Amino acid sequence: MTKEFLHFVIMMGAAKTVCLVGIFLALSLCCSSPIAHGQLTDPQEVAALLAVRSNLNDPYKHLNWTKKYDPCTSNWTGVICFLNNTDGYMHVQELRLLKMNLSGKLAPELGQLPFMKRLDFLWNHISGSIPKEIGNITALELLLLSGNQLSGPLPDELGYLPNLTKFQLDLNMISGPIPRSFANLAKVQHFHMNNNKFSGQIPPEISTLPLLKHFLLDNNNLSGYLPPELSQMPKLTILQLDNNNFSGSVIPDSYGNFSNLLKLSLTNCSLQGKMPDLSGIRGLLYLDLGMNQLTGEITSKRLSENITTIVLSHNKLNGSIPSNFSGFSRLQKLYLDDNLLSGFVPSNIWENINFTSETRLDINFAGNLLSDISGILNIPSNVTLKLNGNPVCANSIQHNISLLCGPYNGTQEALNSLNKPESTCPPQSCPIKNYFEYVPTLPDACFCAAPFGVGIRLRSPSISNFPPYREDFDAWITSNVHAKPNIPLYLYQLSVDSIKWEPGPRLRMFLLFFPEYTNDSNAFDPSEVRAIADTFATFTIPGDDTFGPYDLLNFTAQGPYSDILLPSLSRSSGLSKGALAASIIGSLICASAILVCTLIFFRKLRQRSQAEVVGNQLVPKVPMKMDGxxxxxxxxxxxxxxxxxxxxxxxxxxxxxxxxxxxxxxxxxxxxxxxxxxxxxxxxxxxxxxxxxxxxxxxxxxxxxxxxxxxxxxxVYEFMPNGSLHDLLSARYRAPLNFGTRLHIALGAARGILYLHTEADPPIIHRDIKANNILLDAKWTAKVSDFGISRLAPVSDAKGVTTAHVSTNVKGTPGYVDPEYFLTHKLTEKSDVYSLGIVFLELLTGMQPISHGRNIVREVNTACHSGMMFSIIDRSMGPHPSDCVKELMALALRCCLDETKDRPTMLEVVRELENISSMLPEPESTALELNLNTSSSGNSVRSAPSSSLYDRRSTYVSMDLPGGDLVSGVIPPIKPR
Missing domain, CATH: 3.30.200.20 (Phosphorylase Kinase; domain 1)
Structure with a gap:
């Protein structure tokens, strides 16, 4: 020891000396432990893994990565290795870090794992950009980054991964164009990049990819045109581009030449022109071209006889319903609603379907010009047919078809149902506390066993109703999942415990796998659990035309399986008993030394604090760092x-x-x-x-x-130049706000809330929906703001069971607060529905939620019940379609019902708003009057920014507006309200 150190020890005193000696002994024992001398992993890869770990936050302590232990021989969590006989080192083959609540960023050092085949960070909270260095991993086959918060553009370097087969980046915030370098991915089969912010043109060069099967880019910001060259892709089976903005583009005629296409989904893409003839796609199972501006007649001469789904809703198609929309033995959904179709309602659509108790056919012809129904009165009970909004419904009583002309509710509940066999086994005979249960698919034997759960989601199924395909699904899964090498599972070993249709549409399900029925064991052994998990995690289940690709969502390893998928160092196969004992002894000494030092430190700290005056009791703020x-x-x-x-x-x-x-x-x-x-x-x-x-x-x-x-x-927020809905309705000097614009704002707000309720992960309840918090951008697009008191909605447990509500103190704005939530403190998604209903009433009446002791819901109900509804409509709305106003008023009042269960869901609200929008006359539906009208003298109209982020003291945005009212001629000069 140096003189300086000896002097330091003397000054520390006896107690602190004991502390230091204990630490030195512990460190000496740890460093001399055999653990430090068995490293078999390539040192460069060890350093890379430690760099990856330093960039991650692990709140639940899943990662046991520490430099004291070797990654490959000590079972680091999620690190899967192989031995390279050439250099004698073990190398990282896979990083499997599925759903571990990790946050932070992806480290560039990932590029220093050259032998890695699978990189899996699915369903975490990783933010930042994707490092370009990942493009150096030439062995990479699966890049799995879905369900994170990644942002920024895709690096061009990712387009030079020679062995990549699956590119899975959906449900992030990745922006920018799709790199043209991706045309070099000669082995890629799956582009799953939906629900991001990709923009720009789809590169036509993508069409040269020889093996691409699934091209999923729905819910992005893509624009430009649809490349005709895509039809040249020899292996493409799914093309799904819904909810992009190919404004003015047409569907190329060449799309009728896809050789292997099973699913074509282009809904809500702003497509124009005529519907192409798709009769050349002989294997087509699923067609969705809804919510575009397609015109002309339905020209497909003959679609595939195995087609299950045809959706052409919300277009401008005319002519008659083709007589060849029959003979489809597997048809489940035929939606032609909200077009200009005329003539007969065909009666032969369901003639060729072999109906069973689980087969359903959902037909929607609503909102057309159909005038004749001869021959359709003998409708099978499995068929749902809706004709509301057609001329034929004007005489519905005469034709005895009133049930066909009522409001359209769809069949979603039926599609979500799953019939389960009833158990005849004695109750309470399984040790439920150990997560055992009767095998439900063995009705003739009461076999009590421990299931292993797997959550998956069918990304793009070619069906609209699952139960008729249950047996096919069971056979597909069990024949391809092996608990033992090369031995498929028996059918009874799989139980589909729950299913749920989600936006996309995608089908979420929870699978239970049971051990083989024997007298020896009622649980899988660890190797069998790992084999099943590996099959799903490595995506080795071959594709199926009906069910399409799948997402792996989670594993549920409870009871006897609880420690199998998350290894701990204590049972690491790479440690000898002596090394493990030395490690434990060293850890105990280290812990003791730290405990002594901690006690001494806090004793001194307490003595010091007692001599000081107690100050402010508020916890001091800690500087925050939020990724993304x-x-x-x-x-x-x-x-x-x-x-x-x-x-x-x-x-x-x-x-x-x-x-x-x-x-x-x-x-x-x-x-x-x-x-x-x-x-x-x-x-x-x-x-x-x-x-x-x-x-x-x-x-x-x-x-x-x-x-x-x-x-x-x-x-710091994006600036919303046209302010809030509250100020738009209450400004003293303002432009008239026509019904079409009001409906446009209502629909935008509803879609934003629907996203929070159904697509955010986990879902979110806003809790403060009001006119102040609905802002308007430069194009009058409504945007929901102010999430300061929002709460996460209840989420499903392992089996998909969801708690009905969140118990919380009541917060919100008077007049908008759900009365049931106010009384019970039980917050649900329907609480947002109530608040949005109040906003709808404000849009229709111009009244405030509470004014001079009057409640808007009570006032509107009173007026409607007395037949005076139109007396309370906002006079500044101008001429308006009465039927549409009635529909919106009825929807608003249903949203504001006292009982939560009686209110519609947000999905139902959006669908009804879209239906009302489709009923508008052409000028109302296309004109945003705020942007188009003023007096002929060239006056400017000024709009007040929002009082949520802004108030009326703002410098108003001035817009020079051309004259001319699309509804009733030139608008006179604007007067005070």
Whole structure:
């Protein structure tokens, strides 16, 4: 020891010396342990893994990665290796980190794992961009990054992975174009990149990929045209591009020449022109071209006789319903609603279907010009036919078809049902506490066993109703999943425990696998569990035409399987008993030394604190770092707002003041600065960032960034130049707001909330839907804002069972709060439905939710019951279609029913709004009057920004508007309301 160190020990005193000696002994024992001398993994890969670990946050301590142990021989969690006989090292073959609640970023050092074949970070919270260095992993076959918060563009380098077969990036926030370099992925079979922010043109070069089977890019921001060259892809079976914006593009005629296409889904893509003849696609099972602007007649001469689904809704197709829409023995859904079809309702559609108790046919011809129904009165009970909105329904009583002309409710409940065999086994005979249960698929034998659960989701099935295909599905899974080498499972070993249709449409299901029925064991052994898990995690189940590709969502390993899939160092096969004993002894000494030091430290700290005056009891703020959202310095935002000048201030609320600012790159933003020292504001600050960093939708306000300096909490949003719906309805001087525009705003807000309820993962209940929190961008698109008091909705457990509500204190804005939530403190998604119903009533009446002691729901109900509904309609709406107003009023009042169970779901709300929108006359449905009308003298109309992020003190946005009213001629000069 040096003199300086001896002097230090003497000064520390006896107790601290004991502490230091204990630490030295512990470290010496740990370092001399045999654990330190058995490293077999390539040292470069060990260093790379440690770098990957340092970039990850692991709140649930799933990762046992530590430099004391060798990754491959000590069973690091999720690290799967192989021995390379050439260099004698073990190398990483797979990183399997499925659904471990990991956050942080992907480290560039991943590119230093050159032998890795499978990279799996599915269903975590990883943010940031995808490192270009992943393009160096030439052995990579599966790139699985779905369900994270990744952002930024795709690196071109990923297009040079010579062995990549599956490219799975869906449900992230990845933006920018699809790199043209992806045309080099000669072995790729799956492009699963839906639900991102991809933009720009689909590269025509993609058509040269020789093995691509599944091209899923739905729910992005793609534009341009549909490349005709895609039809040249020899292996393509699924083309799914729904909910993009190919405005003005047509469906190429060449798409009728796909040689192997099974599914073509292009709904809501802004496509125009005539429907191409698709009779050349002989194997087509699923066709969805709905919600476009297709015109002309339905020209397909003859579709595949095995087709299950035909959706051509919400277009402008005319002519008659083709007589050849018959003879489809597997048909489950035929939707031609909201077109201009005329003539007869054909009676032979279901003639060739062999109906069973599980077979259903759902037909929707609503909203057309059909006038004759001869021959369709003998409809089988398995068929649902809807004709509402056709001329034939005007005499529904005379034709005895009133049931066919009522409101359309669909058959979603029936499609979600799953018949299960009734058990005749004695109750309470299985040890339920150990997660054992009777095998439900063995009705003749009461075999009690422990199931292993697997959650999957069929990404793009070619069916619309699952029960008729249950036997085919069971056979497909059991014949390809092996618990023992080369031995498939018996059919009774699989139970489909639950199914649920989700947006897409995609089919989520929970599978239970049971051990073989013998007298020896009622549980799988560990190797069998791993074999089943490996089959799903490595995606080795071959594709199926009917069921398509699948997502792996989770494994449920309970009871006897609880420790099998998450290895711990204590049972590592790479450690000898002596090494393990030395490790335990060393750990105990280390723990003892740390405990002594901790006790001494806290004793000294307590003595010191007792001598000080107790100060403020508030917990000091800790600087925050939130991945996926830009962090601004306070100085940046000072510059953007001219030092938070009064002239820049555009609003103020309970949270703080709101300013309009311009960032260094010229982008206008709204900057919300919290009041200092506000506990409530502090909580809302973190909630807002947490929520908005995880969701993205065109009808939700985007969070640009935040500032979390020592004394400042500031949120930065996209600027919404046309303010809030509240100010639009209440501004003293404003342009008339026609019904079409009001409906457009209502539908946008509803779609944003529907996304929160059904597509956010986990789902979100907003809890403060109101006109102030519905903002309008430059194109009058409605966007929901202010997530400061939002709550996560109840999520399904392992078997898909969901709690009905969240118990919480009542929060929200008076007049918008769900009365049942107010009384019971039980928050549900229907609470948002109630609040949105109030917004609909405001849109229709111009009234405030509560004014001078009057409640808007009570006032509207009174007027409607007395036959005076139109007396309370906002006069500034101008001429309006009465049928559409009645429909919207009825929907609004159903949303505001006192009983939660009686209100519609958000999906039903959106569907009804879309149906009302399709009923509008052409001028109403296409004109946004705010953007098109003013007096002939060229006056400008000014709109007030929102009082949620803005208020009326803002510098209004001035727009020069051309004259001419599309409904009733030139609008006179605007008068005060």
């Amino acid at each position: 959202v830009k962090a601004f310095s306070f100085e940046n935002l000072q510059l953007a707002t001219n030092n938070f000048s009064v002239n820049a201030q555009i609003g103020q609320g309970g949270y703080g003041k709101v300013y309009r600012g311009t960032l260094a790159d010229g982008i206008d933003v709204a900057i919300k600065r919290a009041q200092q020292g506000s506990i409530q504001g502090d909580k809302q600050f973190y909630t807002e960032i947490e929520m908005l960093s995880r969701v993205h939708h065109r009808n939700l306000v985007s969070l640009v960034g935040y500032c979390d300096d020592e004394d400042e909490q500031i949120l």
